[in-house]
Amino acid sequence: MxxxxxxxxxxxxxxxxxxxxxxxxxxxxxxxxxxxxxxxxxxxxxxxTKAQMLRELEDNYMSQRKREVEAIWAQVETPAERIAALIYAAVFYQVEDRDATIASQREIVQLADDPAMAKIRLQRSDVQRFMSDEIRAGVAGGVFRKVDESITTLQIFGSLQWMWTWFDPAGRYTPEQVGASFVDIFLGGLLVDRLSLATLADPKGRLVKLVRKSVQQARQSDAA
Missing domain, CATH: 1.10.10.60 (Homeodomain-like)
Structure with missing residues:
Protein backbone atom coordinates (compact mmCIF):
# COMPACT_ATOMS: atom_id res chain seq x y z
CA MET A 1 0.00 0.00 0.00
CA THR A 49 11.49 0.33 13.98
CA LYS A 50 9.27 1.03 16.97
CA ALA A 51 12.34 2.38 18.78
CA GLN A 52 12.82 4.97 16.05
CA MET A 53 9.23 6.08 16.49
CA LEU A 54 9.89 6.63 20.19
CA ARG A 55 13.01 8.62 19.36
CA GLU A 56 11.01 10.82 17.01
CA LEU A 57 8.31 11.31 19.63
CA GLU A 58 10.88 12.39 22.21
CA ASP A 59 12.76 14.63 19.77
CA ASN A 60 9.60 16.44 18.70
CA TYR A 61 8.32 16.68 22.26
CA MET A 62 11.45 18.10 23.86
CA SER A 63 12.11 20.49 20.97
CA GLN A 64 8.59 21.86 21.39
CA ARG A 65 8.98 22.28 25.13
CA LYS A 66 12.25 24.15 24.69
CA ARG A 67 10.71 26.55 22.15
CA GLU A 68 7.82 27.24 24.51
CA VAL A 69 10.11 28.00 27.44
CA GLU A 70 12.12 30.40 25.30
CA ALA A 71 8.89 32.15 24.27
CA ILE A 72 7.78 32.45 27.89
CA TRP A 73 11.20 33.71 29.00
CA ALA A 74 10.82 36.61 26.56
CA GLN A 75 7.79 37.76 28.54
CA VAL A 76 8.73 37.18 32.19
CA GLU A 77 12.00 38.14 33.83
CA THR A 78 12.20 37.41 37.56
CA PRO A 79 13.36 34.02 38.88
CA ALA A 80 10.13 33.55 40.85
CA GLU A 81 7.92 34.27 37.83
CA ARG A 82 9.96 31.97 35.64
CA ILE A 83 9.85 29.06 38.08
CA ALA A 84 6.09 29.53 38.44
CA ALA A 85 5.71 29.74 34.65
CA LEU A 86 7.55 26.43 34.15
CA ILE A 87 5.29 24.76 36.68
CA TYR A 88 2.09 26.08 35.08
CA ALA A 89 3.35 25.07 31.63
CA ALA A 90 4.03 21.52 32.84
CA VAL A 91 0.42 21.24 34.00
CA PHE A 92 -0.97 22.70 30.77
CA TYR A 93 0.96 20.10 28.76
CA GLN A 94 -1.29 17.53 30.42
CA VAL A 95 -4.17 19.16 28.54
CA GLU A 96 -2.77 20.78 25.40
CA ASP A 97 -0.43 17.92 24.46
CA ARG A 98 -1.70 15.14 26.69
CA ASP A 99 -0.92 12.00 24.68
CA ALA A 100 2.64 13.04 23.89
CA THR A 101 3.21 14.24 27.45
CA ILE A 102 2.04 10.96 28.98
CA ALA A 103 3.93 8.88 26.43
CA SER A 104 7.13 10.83 27.03
CA GLN A 105 6.87 10.85 30.81
CA ARG A 106 5.96 7.19 31.28
CA GLU A 107 8.74 6.03 28.94
CA ILE A 108 11.48 8.43 29.98
CA VAL A 109 13.91 5.61 30.83
CA GLN A 110 12.94 3.32 27.95
CA LEU A 111 15.88 4.31 25.74
CA ALA A 112 18.06 5.95 28.39
CA ASP A 113 21.20 4.14 27.25
CA ASP A 114 20.51 4.37 23.52
CA PRO A 115 23.26 6.44 21.81
CA ALA A 116 20.63 7.65 19.35
CA MET A 117 18.83 9.30 22.26
CA ALA A 118 21.80 11.53 23.16
CA LYS A 119 20.21 14.54 21.45
CA ILE A 120 16.97 14.07 23.36
CA ARG A 121 18.80 13.67 26.67
CA LEU A 122 20.61 16.93 25.95
CA GLN A 123 17.32 18.68 25.14
CA ARG A 124 15.79 17.41 28.37
CA SER A 125 18.81 18.66 30.30
CA ASP A 126 18.51 22.04 28.58
CA VAL A 127 14.89 22.39 29.72
CA GLN A 128 15.83 21.45 33.28
CA ARG A 129 18.71 23.90 33.12
CA PHE A 130 16.23 26.73 32.52
CA MET A 131 14.89 26.02 36.00
CA SER A 132 18.18 25.36 37.78
CA ASP A 133 19.65 28.59 36.39
CA GLU A 134 16.68 30.58 37.72
CA ILE A 135 16.92 28.92 41.13
CA ARG A 136 20.62 29.78 41.24
CA ALA A 137 19.88 33.36 40.19
CA GLY A 138 17.17 33.65 42.84
CA VAL A 139 19.52 32.40 45.55
CA ALA A 140 22.29 34.75 44.40
CA GLY A 141 19.88 37.69 44.41
CA GLY A 142 18.58 36.92 47.87
CA VAL A 143 15.09 36.17 46.56
CA PHE A 144 15.29 32.43 47.33
CA ARG A 145 16.62 30.63 50.37
CA LYS A 146 20.01 28.98 50.00
CA VAL A 147 19.27 25.61 48.41
CA ASP A 148 21.06 23.23 46.07
CA GLU A 149 19.65 24.17 42.68
CA SER A 150 20.31 20.72 41.18
CA ILE A 151 18.44 18.82 43.89
CA THR A 152 15.60 21.35 43.97
CA THR A 153 15.22 21.18 40.19
CA LEU A 154 15.01 17.39 40.31
CA GLN A 155 12.46 17.55 43.12
CA ILE A 156 10.20 19.87 41.14
CA PHE A 157 10.57 18.05 37.83
CA GLY A 158 10.21 14.69 39.53
CA SER A 159 6.89 15.73 41.05
CA LEU A 160 5.61 17.15 37.77
CA GLN A 161 6.74 14.09 35.78
CA TRP A 162 4.35 11.81 37.70
CA MET A 163 1.32 14.03 37.32
CA TRP A 164 0.02 11.87 34.47
CA THR A 165 -0.66 9.06 36.96
CA TRP A 166 -3.26 11.04 38.90
CA PHE A 167 -4.28 14.23 37.13
CA ASP A 168 -7.54 14.11 35.16
CA PRO A 169 -8.17 17.25 33.06
CA ALA A 170 -11.91 16.55 33.30
CA GLY A 171 -11.76 15.92 37.03
CA ARG A 172 -12.46 17.96 40.12
CA TYR A 173 -9.58 20.41 39.77
CA THR A 174 -8.75 22.63 36.80
CA PRO A 175 -5.20 22.73 35.39
CA GLU A 176 -4.92 26.28 36.72
CA GLN A 177 -5.82 25.14 40.25
CA VAL A 178 -3.37 22.25 40.14
CA GLY A 179 -0.61 24.49 38.83
CA ALA A 180 -1.34 27.10 41.49
CA SER A 181 -1.09 24.44 44.19
CA PHE A 182 2.33 23.34 42.91
CA VAL A 183 3.49 26.95 42.75
CA ASP A 184 2.27 27.62 46.28
CA ILE A 185 4.15 24.61 47.69
CA PHE A 186 7.41 24.91 45.77
CA LEU A 187 7.82 28.68 45.65
CA GLY A 188 6.50 28.88 49.20
CA GLY A 189 9.51 26.82 50.19
CA LEU A 190 11.95 28.86 48.10
CA LEU A 191 10.96 32.49 48.60
CA VAL A 192 12.60 34.47 51.38
CA ASP A 193 9.78 37.02 51.27
CA ARG A 194 6.44 35.42 50.44
CA LEU A 195 4.65 38.69 49.74
CA SER A 196 4.46 37.90 46.00
CA LEU A 197 3.37 34.27 46.48
CA ALA A 198 -0.37 34.95 46.45
CA THR A 199 -0.06 36.64 43.04
CA LEU A 200 2.14 33.91 41.58
CA ALA A 201 -0.16 31.17 42.90
CA ASP A 202 -3.35 32.83 41.68
CA PRO A 203 -5.08 30.38 39.29
CA LYS A 204 -6.80 33.35 37.62
CA GLY A 205 -3.76 35.63 37.56
CA ARG A 206 -1.82 37.29 34.75
CA LEU A 207 0.99 34.73 34.77
CA VAL A 208 -1.38 31.79 34.32
CA LYS A 209 -3.04 33.45 31.34
CA LEU A 210 0.31 34.34 29.78
CA VAL A 211 1.65 30.79 30.06
CA ARG A 212 -1.54 29.17 28.76
CA LYS A 213 -1.61 31.53 25.79
CA SER A 214 2.05 30.84 24.98
CA VAL A 215 1.53 27.05 25.09
CA GLN A 216 -1.61 27.24 22.93
CA GLN A 217 0.05 29.53 20.38
CA ALA A 218 3.02 27.19 20.09
CA ARG A 219 0.68 24.25 19.47
CA GLN A 220 -1.23 26.17 16.82
CA SER A 221 2.00 27.27 15.15
CA ASP A 222 3.20 23.66 14.92
CA ALA A 223 -0.15 22.53 13.51
CA ALA A 224 -0.14 25.21 10.80
Whole structure:
Protein backbone atom coordinates (compact mmCIF):
# COMPACT_ATOMS: atom_id res chain seq x y z
CA MET A 1 0.00 0.00 0.00
CA UNK A 2 1.34 3.42 -0.90
CA UNK A 3 0.99 5.94 1.90
CA UNK A 4 -0.85 9.11 1.02
CA UNK A 5 0.63 12.50 1.94
CA UNK A 6 0.39 13.16 5.67
CA UNK A 7 0.13 9.52 6.65
CA UNK A 8 3.49 9.61 8.43
CA UNK A 9 2.13 12.18 10.87
CA UNK A 10 -1.01 10.10 11.31
CA UNK A 11 1.06 7.01 12.06
CA UNK A 12 3.17 8.83 14.63
CA UNK A 13 0.11 10.38 16.31
CA UNK A 14 -1.50 6.95 16.59
CA UNK A 15 1.70 5.45 17.96
CA UNK A 16 1.89 8.22 20.57
CA UNK A 17 -1.69 7.61 21.66
CA UNK A 18 -1.07 3.87 21.99
CA UNK A 19 2.07 4.45 24.08
CA UNK A 20 0.17 6.90 26.29
CA UNK A 21 -2.64 4.40 26.83
CA UNK A 22 -0.73 1.10 26.94
CA UNK A 23 2.94 1.83 27.43
CA UNK A 24 5.76 1.30 24.96
CA UNK A 25 6.19 -2.44 25.50
CA UNK A 26 2.48 -3.12 24.92
CA UNK A 27 2.29 -0.96 21.80
CA UNK A 28 2.15 -3.13 18.68
CA UNK A 29 2.82 -1.91 15.15
CA UNK A 30 0.35 -4.46 13.84
CA UNK A 31 -2.41 -2.92 15.94
CA UNK A 32 -1.53 0.54 14.64
CA UNK A 33 -1.55 -0.69 11.04
CA UNK A 34 -4.93 -2.35 11.52
CA UNK A 35 -6.43 0.78 13.08
CA UNK A 36 -5.19 2.95 10.22
CA UNK A 37 -6.12 0.49 7.50
CA UNK A 38 -2.59 0.03 6.16
CA UNK A 39 0.08 -2.64 6.08
CA UNK A 40 2.66 -2.98 8.80
CA UNK A 41 5.23 -2.58 6.03
CA UNK A 42 4.04 0.98 5.44
CA UNK A 43 4.89 1.87 9.01
CA UNK A 44 8.28 0.20 8.74
CA UNK A 45 8.90 2.10 5.49
CA UNK A 46 8.41 5.44 7.28
CA UNK A 47 10.06 4.71 10.61
CA UNK A 48 12.04 1.49 10.40
CA THR A 49 11.49 0.33 13.98
CA LYS A 50 9.27 1.03 16.97
CA ALA A 51 12.34 2.38 18.78
CA GLN A 52 12.82 4.97 16.05
CA MET A 53 9.23 6.08 16.49
CA LEU A 54 9.89 6.63 20.19
CA ARG A 55 13.01 8.62 19.36
CA GLU A 56 11.01 10.82 17.01
CA LEU A 57 8.31 11.31 19.63
CA GLU A 58 10.88 12.39 22.21
CA ASP A 59 12.76 14.63 19.77
CA ASN A 60 9.60 16.44 18.70
CA TYR A 61 8.32 16.68 22.26
CA MET A 62 11.45 18.10 23.86
CA SER A 63 12.11 20.49 20.97
CA GLN A 64 8.59 21.86 21.39
CA ARG A 65 8.98 22.28 25.13
CA LYS A 66 12.25 24.15 24.69
CA ARG A 67 10.71 26.55 22.15
CA GLU A 68 7.82 27.24 24.51
CA VAL A 69 10.11 28.00 27.44
CA GLU A 70 12.12 30.40 25.30
CA ALA A 71 8.89 32.15 24.27
CA ILE A 72 7.78 32.45 27.89
CA TRP A 73 11.20 33.71 29.00
CA ALA A 74 10.82 36.61 26.56
CA GLN A 75 7.79 37.76 28.54
CA VAL A 76 8.73 37.18 32.19
CA GLU A 77 12.00 38.14 33.83
CA THR A 78 12.20 37.41 37.56
CA PRO A 79 13.36 34.02 38.88
CA ALA A 80 10.13 33.55 40.85
CA GLU A 81 7.92 34.27 37.83
CA ARG A 82 9.96 31.97 35.64
CA ILE A 83 9.85 29.06 38.08
CA ALA A 84 6.09 29.53 38.44
CA ALA A 85 5.71 29.74 34.65
CA LEU A 86 7.55 26.43 34.15
CA ILE A 87 5.29 24.76 36.68
CA TYR A 88 2.09 26.08 35.08
CA ALA A 89 3.35 25.07 31.63
CA ALA A 90 4.03 21.52 32.84
CA VAL A 91 0.42 21.24 34.00
CA PHE A 92 -0.97 22.70 30.77
CA TYR A 93 0.96 20.10 28.76
CA GLN A 94 -1.29 17.53 30.42
CA VAL A 95 -4.17 19.16 28.54
CA GLU A 96 -2.77 20.78 25.40
CA ASP A 97 -0.43 17.92 24.46
CA ARG A 98 -1.70 15.14 26.69
CA ASP A 99 -0.92 12.00 24.68
CA ALA A 100 2.64 13.04 23.89
CA THR A 101 3.21 14.24 27.45
CA ILE A 102 2.04 10.96 28.98
CA ALA A 103 3.93 8.88 26.43
CA SER A 104 7.13 10.83 27.03
CA GLN A 105 6.87 10.85 30.81
CA ARG A 106 5.96 7.19 31.28
CA GLU A 107 8.74 6.03 28.94
CA ILE A 108 11.48 8.43 29.98
CA VAL A 109 13.91 5.61 30.83
CA GLN A 110 12.94 3.32 27.95
CA LEU A 111 15.88 4.31 25.74
CA ALA A 112 18.06 5.95 28.39
CA ASP A 113 21.20 4.14 27.25
CA ASP A 114 20.51 4.37 23.52
CA PRO A 115 23.26 6.44 21.81
CA ALA A 116 20.63 7.65 19.35
CA MET A 117 18.83 9.30 22.26
CA ALA A 118 21.80 11.53 23.16
CA LYS A 119 20.21 14.54 21.45
CA ILE A 120 16.97 14.07 23.36
CA ARG A 121 18.80 13.67 26.67
CA LEU A 122 20.61 16.93 25.95
CA GLN A 123 17.32 18.68 25.14
CA ARG A 124 15.79 17.41 28.37
CA SER A 125 18.81 18.66 30.30
CA ASP A 126 18.51 22.04 28.58
CA VAL A 127 14.89 22.39 29.72
CA GLN A 128 15.83 21.45 33.28
CA ARG A 129 18.71 23.90 33.12
CA PHE A 130 16.23 26.73 32.52
CA MET A 131 14.89 26.02 36.00
CA SER A 132 18.18 25.36 37.78
CA ASP A 133 19.65 28.59 36.39
CA GLU A 134 16.68 30.58 37.72
CA ILE A 135 16.92 28.92 41.13
CA ARG A 136 20.62 29.78 41.24
CA ALA A 137 19.88 33.36 40.19
CA GLY A 138 17.17 33.65 42.84
CA VAL A 139 19.52 32.40 45.55
CA ALA A 140 22.29 34.75 44.40
CA GLY A 141 19.88 37.69 44.41
CA GLY A 142 18.58 36.92 47.87
CA VAL A 143 15.09 36.17 46.56
CA PHE A 144 15.29 32.43 47.33
CA ARG A 145 16.62 30.63 50.37
CA LYS A 146 20.01 28.98 50.00
CA VAL A 147 19.27 25.61 48.41
CA ASP A 148 21.06 23.23 46.07
CA GLU A 149 19.65 24.17 42.68
CA SER A 150 20.31 20.72 41.18
CA ILE A 151 18.44 18.82 43.89
CA THR A 152 15.60 21.35 43.97
CA THR A 153 15.22 21.18 40.19
CA LEU A 154 15.01 17.39 40.31
CA GLN A 155 12.46 17.55 43.12
CA ILE A 156 10.20 19.87 41.14
CA PHE A 157 10.57 18.05 37.83
CA GLY A 158 10.21 14.69 39.53
CA SER A 159 6.89 15.73 41.05
CA LEU A 160 5.61 17.15 37.77
CA GLN A 161 6.74 14.09 35.78
CA TRP A 162 4.35 11.81 37.70
CA MET A 163 1.32 14.03 37.32
CA TRP A 164 0.02 11.87 34.47
CA THR A 165 -0.66 9.06 36.96
CA TRP A 166 -3.26 11.04 38.90
CA PHE A 167 -4.28 14.23 37.13
CA ASP A 168 -7.54 14.11 35.16
CA PRO A 169 -8.17 17.25 33.06
CA ALA A 170 -11.91 16.55 33.30
CA GLY A 171 -11.76 15.92 37.03
CA ARG A 172 -12.46 17.96 40.12
CA TYR A 173 -9.58 20.41 39.77
CA THR A 174 -8.75 22.63 36.80
CA PRO A 175 -5.20 22.73 35.39
CA GLU A 176 -4.92 26.28 36.72
CA GLN A 177 -5.82 25.14 40.25
CA VAL A 178 -3.37 22.25 40.14
CA GLY A 179 -0.61 24.49 38.83
CA ALA A 180 -1.34 27.10 41.49
CA SER A 181 -1.09 24.44 44.19
CA PHE A 182 2.33 23.34 42.91
CA VAL A 183 3.49 26.95 42.75
CA ASP A 184 2.27 27.62 46.28
CA ILE A 185 4.15 24.61 47.69
CA PHE A 186 7.41 24.91 45.77
CA LEU A 187 7.82 28.68 45.65
CA GLY A 188 6.50 28.88 49.20
CA GLY A 189 9.51 26.82 50.19
CA LEU A 190 11.95 28.86 48.10
CA LEU A 191 10.96 32.49 48.60
CA VAL A 192 12.60 34.47 51.38
CA ASP A 193 9.78 37.02 51.27
CA ARG A 194 6.44 35.42 50.44
CA LEU A 195 4.65 38.69 49.74
CA SER A 196 4.46 37.90 46.00
CA LEU A 197 3.37 34.27 46.48
CA ALA A 198 -0.37 34.95 46.45
CA THR A 199 -0.06 36.64 43.04
CA LEU A 200 2.14 33.91 41.58
CA ALA A 201 -0.16 31.17 42.90
CA ASP A 202 -3.35 32.83 41.68
CA PRO A 203 -5.08 30.38 39.29
CA LYS A 204 -6.80 33.35 37.62
CA GLY A 205 -3.76 35.63 37.56
CA ARG A 206 -1.82 37.29 34.75
CA LEU A 207 0.99 34.73 34.77
CA VAL A 208 -1.38 31.79 34.32
CA LYS A 209 -3.04 33.45 31.34
CA LEU A 210 0.31 34.34 29.78
CA VAL A 211 1.65 30.79 30.06
CA ARG A 212 -1.54 29.17 28.76
CA LYS A 213 -1.61 31.53 25.79
CA SER A 214 2.05 30.84 24.98
CA VAL A 215 1.53 27.05 25.09
CA GLN A 216 -1.61 27.24 22.93
CA GLN A 217 0.05 29.53 20.38
CA ALA A 218 3.02 27.19 20.09
CA ARG A 219 0.68 24.25 19.47
CA GLN A 220 -1.23 26.17 16.82
CA SER A 221 2.00 27.27 15.15
CA ASP A 222 3.20 23.66 14.92
CA ALA A 223 -0.15 22.53 13.51
CA ALA A 224 -0.14 25.21 10.80
Missing amino acids: VARPGRKDEILATFIRHVAQRGYEQTNLGDIAKELGMSKGTIVHHFG
